[in-house]
Amino acid sequence: MSSPAATYDLGKLYGGLRLPAEKTVSTSLEIQEVPIPDQLILPIAQHVGEPAHPIVGIGEYVLKGQLIAEPYGSLSAAVHASSSGKIVAIEPWPVSRRYGENAPCIVIECDGDDRAIEPPEDIAPYNTLEPRALRQMILQGGIVGLGGAVFPTGQKLMQATTLPLEYLILNGVECEPYISCDDLLMREQAAEVLGGAQILMHALDISTCYVVIESDKPEAIAAIGEAMAELGDKRIVLKQVPTIYPSGGEDQLVQLVTNLEVPSGGLPTDVGCVVQNVGTSAAIYRWICEGEPLISRVTTVTGPGVRSPMNVIARIGTTIADVIAFAGGYNDEAEQLIIGGPMCGKSVTTDRVPLVKATNCVLVLTEAPVYGNEQPCIRCGECALVCPIQLLPQQLHWYAFADDEKKLRSYGLTDCIECGCCDLVCPSHLPLTASFRNAKVRIQELADEKSRAERARLRYESRNERLASENELRELQLDQQKEAARKAGPSAIDEILKRRKRHDEDAE
Ligand code: SF4
Ligand code: SF4
Known part of the structure; x- marks a missing residue:
């Protein structure tokens, strides 16, 4: 069968690098x-947005494909059981995500039967x-x-x-x-x-x-x-x-x-x-x-530290340890475990973390990264030449060091895709991408803090407004009652005065 011709009319790509493929x-x-593992560890937050909401309890038997956590909030995603078995825990577990090490997970003890929910009769x-x-x-x-x-x-x-x-x-x-x-x-x-x-x-x-x-x-x-x-x-x-x-x-x-x-x-x-x-x-x-x-x-399970590099299909929730064991295990030179690729992946210290929806690669390297050989920036401009977003990494690094949020924003920190190209070419071995990542976290924390403070201020103001309008209303009612009592005679006035006293005491 003949294949359609591929087209090459391409737009411009700024910066970037040709890297050794190693594929x-x-x-x-x-x-x-x-194979089906003994246990599946399913984080309820495997996506951008709010964690999903568990809808199963400990001890419950679940089938493969069954919904076990439903989307919660405006941005969230469902989680389904990836094999049949019993829910044995819903608890924090080590995970491989960029900001944080533990997250709530639903743990399934698999029965090995892999019993699935009935597919819909008419799709x-x-x-x-x-x-x-x-x-x-x-x-x-x-x-x-x-x-x-x-x-x-x-x-x-x-x-x-x-x-x-x-x-x-x-x-x-x-x-x-x-x-x-x-x-x-x-x-x-x-x-x-x-x-x-x-x-x-x-x-x-x-x-x-x-x-x-x-x-x-x-x-x-x-x-x-x-x-x-x-x-x-x-x-x-x-x-x-x-x-x-x-x-x-x-x-x-x-x-x-x-x-x-x-x-x-x-x-x-x-x-x-x-x-x-x-x-x-x-x-x-x-x-x-x-x-x-x-x-x-x-x-992909790969790298010089793994015995039999290969591509696998694995159930979400299988531990990285099980995946690596399936690929022949670590060899004697294995030093560093990365979830993701060498440029954007995350180094982890345990293989108990589960494979999640985002896990496109499990990489085992034989050389641990060397830290501490950074030299001052020599302003060579190499980092700016390779930046695909056309940012000025050397400037960003300086403002990240100075914790200058305003400058970081004006120099486009939020547009940085954390590709790591600038790090690779920097002759001074500056950890540029790590500093941008940390600066983004700090800016986000600051924004969260500001929005929490703003919400508290709005709550305080609206409470004061509500109390003032309630007081105003009560004053008005008392004045109206006083006027009516004045017309009705002296005993009614006594009653109104008692009420006013009670109102003043309440207000205190
Ligand atoms: S590549 Fe490194 S040394 Fe050169 S300008 Fe950028 S940060 Fe400075
Ligand atoms: S990590 Fe950010 S600043 Fe560095 S090259 Fe990539 S996009 Fe540019």
């Missing part, structure tokens, strides 16, 4: 399935559903952005439709070294990826979809090309892009593919684009067409 080590095998074809109903359904599947952003997909789609939209961009650009889960997913599940694209186009009422893949992934390009030819949907177009880190960032991808620039502080929807990861697209297909919520994902 072939994990792409020689097909995706391997990790309606997606294109018979109203787009709004389809978006609501996606919300219920617990689906979040699997590229790492973990924004609840249903809510992203709902927010997107408040603006005019032109392009759906499926992100198959996996530019960080070592990570190859999307590459393998596209090779092996191309039809599901494209099926998800069709669902998304219907849900968003969009008639152009770009599937974007880096040119160093010929197998994925061929597989997607063949699936496109089979599907015959002319609305879907394959685009190849060069492998430059961080071209897979949402804003960078929009710029590269459409030549439209996402405004500072804005979103791709501001320029008519919705970006979804290819894994998210396949997850949407499985939920809408097969009734399976997001209970597993493909992840």
Whole structure:
């Protein structure tokens, strides 16, 4: 079967780096399935936004695919049991997230039977559903952005439709070294990826979809090309892009593919684009067409410290220890465990943390990072040349050091995507990205504190206003009663005076 030609007409990508790929080590095998573990650890906050609300109790038996925590608040995502078993705890557990080490988790002791909930008898074809109903359904599947952003997909789609939209961009650009889960997913599940694209186009009422893949992934390009030819949907177009880190960032991808620039502080929807990861697209297909919520994902287990690097499909909640054991375990040189890639991942000190919806890579390195060899900035400007957002990292670093919130904001700290390019080129070995990350946390804490203080002030003022208006009303009523009593005679006046005394005592 012939594949459609990929297109190359690309927009501009600022800065960035060509990094050693280190991917072939994990792409020689097909995706391997990790067995059901003894225990599943399911954090109730695996997404951006409010934690989900547990709806199961300790001792309860649950089935695979059963809803165990429902979305709570305006931005949240459901959590489903990823195998059958008994709930044995709902308690804090070590997790791998950027800001914080422990989070409430639902712990399932698996029975190994993997009994699933009954799938719905008649699954309606997606294109018979109203787009709004389809978006609501996606919300219920617990689906979040699997590229790492973990924004609840249903809510992203709902927010997107408040603006005019032109392009759906499926992100198959996996530019960080070592990570190859999307590459393998596209090779092996191309039809599901494209099926998800069709669902998304219907849900968003969009008639152009770009599937974007880096040119160093010929197998994925061929597989997607063949699936496109089979599907015959002319609305879907394959685009190849060069492998430059961080071209897979949402804003960078929009710029590269459409030549439209996402405004500072804005979103791709501001320029008519919705970006979804290819894994998210396949997850949407499985939920809408097969009734399976997001209970597993493909992840890369790799690095020089792991015996058999590979891509695995694992149930959400499987511990990293179980995943690494499945990949042959650590070798003798293993030194550092990172959840995510070497550029944006998080180093963790325990492998008891669970694999979550965001876990696209488990990386074991053989060299621990060296700290403390920083030198003063020599103002060489290298960091600014590679910054994809065109920021001035050396200035930002200085203002982060000085804790100057105003300057940090005016120099665009909030636009920094924490890609780490500036760190890599800095001859003074300054931990630039870490300082930006910490500064963002401080600014956020300050903003939270300000908003708490503002809420307290408003509460205090509104209480005072309420008390003043109640007093005013009581005074008015007493005056009216006094006037009526004066007309009625002396005994009534005594009664009014008693009431006024009581009122004054109450007010004291
Ligand atoms: S690369 Fe490092 S030394 Fe050079 S200007 Fe940037 S912060 Fe300073
Ligand atoms: S970490 Fe931030 S400042 Fe540094 S290159 Fe990336 S976007 Fe620019």
